[in-house]
Amino acid sequence: MHKLTLGKVLAWFFLVFTAVIALFPMYWLFANAFTPITAIPPLTPILVPAFKLDNFERLLVNNKHYLNWMVNSLIVGLAVTAWHIFFDTLAGYAFAKKRFPLRNVFFWMILSTMMIPIHVTFIPLYIVNRALGLIDSLWALILPGTANVFGIFLMRQYIQTLPSELEDAARIDGCSEFGVFWNVILPLARPAIAALAIFTFVRSWNDFLWPVIALNKPQNYTLTVGVANMQGEFLTDWGIIFSGAALAALPMILFFLAFQKYFLEGVRMGALKG
DSSP states (O other), X not given: OOOOXXXXXXXXXXXXXXXXXXXXXXXXXXXXXXXXXXXXXXXSOOOSXXXXXXXXXXXXXXXXXXXXHHHHHHHHHHHHHHHHHHHHHHHHHHHHHOOOTTHHHHHHHHHHGGGSOGXXXXXHHHHHXXXXXXXXXXXXXXXXXXOOHHHHHHHHHHHTTSOHHHHHHHHHTTOOHHHHIIIIIHHHTHHHHHHHHHHHHHHHHHOOHHHHHHOOSGGGOOHHHHHHTTSOSSOOOHHHHHHHHHHHHHHHHHHHHHHHHHHHHHHHHHHHHO
């Protein structure tokens, strides 16, 4: 039986206190969402929800496009995540295991683009999408997200830790180069892929600035753009905004819970191998 010491008690207290501080905004959001609120929010914070669905009923009745926004965000988030998992892992495998001229030079050139602010790219990105006729469509959000420098870096660093003997054994058995990647690298890199999937989906789901530039019609909005547009110029229904934000947070929570096992495994393995 482990002996409780003052240090362990203080450590647990600090962890619980930090978790409460981190989770309180989410709790406050759902407490407001389940409490009937109209144009004027209460002066004192709502800490105990009323567990009523009035806000959600008004949200779905007064905003006919809300379900469209939810579907659009899911389509964009899942598509971008799938692209990232495939292309970032493929590029990471090439930089980690393949030998070709100027490999390190190309890798550091790609990595250096992380220093460029994302906002600088919006003008050329808009011009290219307009020339291709993609503005005001979900393709304007999906195609620019096919690969990411951080994802390539993350997968390269993880794949470098995998033993090369397994790849050699697969080649001896007659496996093609893509077969080695698909049958050997992808299964072994599941923890890192899960971490990449979580980071990518959350970033894509919360993305606001580029969607608000690229999308014009209300039915094409993503959730972040749609919920932001629910705020009126003179009067704002805060109950609808709270309920809309609460529903928008649910897919992110479920996505993390679905992949947390692999995510935590990747963090542990990375810490041990580092």
